[in-house]
Amino acid sequence: MPSPQPEWVLARRRAIGDRIRDTRRKAQLSQERLAELAGIDRQAVNRIEQGHAAPYIDTLIRIAHALDVPLSDLVR
Template sequence: MPSAPPPDWILARRRALGDRIRETRNDRKLSQEKLADLAGLDRQAVNRIELGHQAALVDNLFRIARALDVPLRDLFGE
């Protein structure tokens, strides 16, 4: 049986997280492909995370934060 879709507030938080990752990536003048390479992910995974279409694994967020050279908490912006 499929699980229920996440509530709207979770989807909004995913999108906000993705926006901060994208902004930071753009500030660093990195393409999605380059960030993916630095983080050991594929470009499609980075794209899905930035768009909020995928619930990011915490391990992948650690990888992205390290690749962007920012503390993980900066990506959450709270």
């Protein structure tokens, strides 16, 4: 069983989720629509935005593409 992540990692994951949510809202997209555009399910979008999931880099790239922003804007 993997060891739990340090709090600073979890805080960083939540910050990335916050940026994704803020960018999605500015684009006036629902979680469902973002999921469709990114090719993932809505529950995955929700878990990522809440900081409960640690997405693969490929998923973050797909989300950035769907939001039409550089990946660096989401993970800075």
